[in-house]
């Protein structure tokens with residue numbers, strides 16, 4: 001089968017190599033799916049640059065791609081919740097990615113059934129970002145009626161995070177690119193702040209939860225708008241010791257991440273809030289919860305550009321260059 005491989009880590013070239021490889025055979029707990037569409041994420045480029053090596057050390061060559069939609073073709077002996085022909089989707093488990101291929105073997109625990117109203121391309125935009133917000137809300141122990149600030153909510157994460165947070169009963173405030181203000185308000189955001197002309201640190205106070213999609217200087221700025229006891233989950237800040245422990249990384253890595261994330265932990269203490277870092281993981285049960293919610297609300301993800309699989313490198317380049325108006329997706333014939 002055809003697959004797109006990371007053959008070496010390279011900060012300057014994100015190019016994957018299109019090669020013929022063996023079709024996978026399912027382990028007892030896996031199914032093999034024929035890939036219909038795959039979401040393309042900034043994470044795919046981070047893996048090619050070697051930026052997540054400390055969290056997941058892939059043995060190269062590695063088939064790329066973290067997010068998949070496909071049809072079940074072959075079943076492992078221990079999988080009972082799916083059958084051949086089911087249309088399923090997943091954020092693939094960290095240690096067995098490989099969505100950029102004609103077939104992929106996936107642990108049954110990572111999969112959920114795709115809501116019928118979504119096309120293959122639309123469904124490919126859901127798992128990674130939807131699980132990111134589900135897992136962030138879990139870490140925050142988010143309660144209905146409280147307020148969340150989602151920074152950069154005009155991007156791919158926001159498109160999932162805003163409707164899911166609303167459906168969980170939260171008040172949602174977001175900021176981002178003003179050209180997308182109407183779209184995010186239509187997703188249910190209660191307040192929109194234009195990041196180029198307004199300063200959210202002077203407009204907001206007493207925020208319960210923050211989903212930080214920006215990192216850098218912005219993380220501390222977001223701590224400053226929070227209530228004491230607030231919970232901030234960062235997607236782009238520094239991983240810390242608590243994160244490494246949660247991920248069951250070896251003790252030496254836990255020590256390194258504790259050092260690396262110390263300044264964020266210290267800042268959080270000064271503001272009286274909790275700082276968490278997250279690296280989104282596969283979870284079929286959580287994804288099924290999202291799928292059921294989407295079936296009720298008929299939420300349509302925003303799609304930016306669809307590429308055919310052979311153009312995978314153009315798709316990765318598009319994602320690397322920002323200015324996203326929604327998800328970039330690969331389509332398989």
Ligand SMILES: NC(=O)c1ccc[n+]([C@@H]2O[C@H](COP(=O)([O-])OP(=O)(O)OC[C@H]3O[C@@H](n4cnc5c(N)ncnc54)[C@H](OP(=O)(O)O)[C@@H]3O)[C@@H](O)[C@H]2O)c1
Pocket residue numbers: 042043128129132151152153154155156157158175176177195213214234235236278279280322323324326
């Ligand atoms: N750790 C994890 O598990 C995890 C999971 C999912 C995503 N992520 C990360 O989360 C980040 C966001 O992902 P995404 O898919 O939403 O990105 P995206 O689609 O590129 O969207 C980013 C959005 O933020 C806006 N923005 C840029 N600078 C801003 C600022 N200073 N203040 C407010 N808004 C600003 C952008 O507007 P412009 O068009 O004006 O630039 C854009 O609308 C990425 O870095 C991704 O890697 C991490």
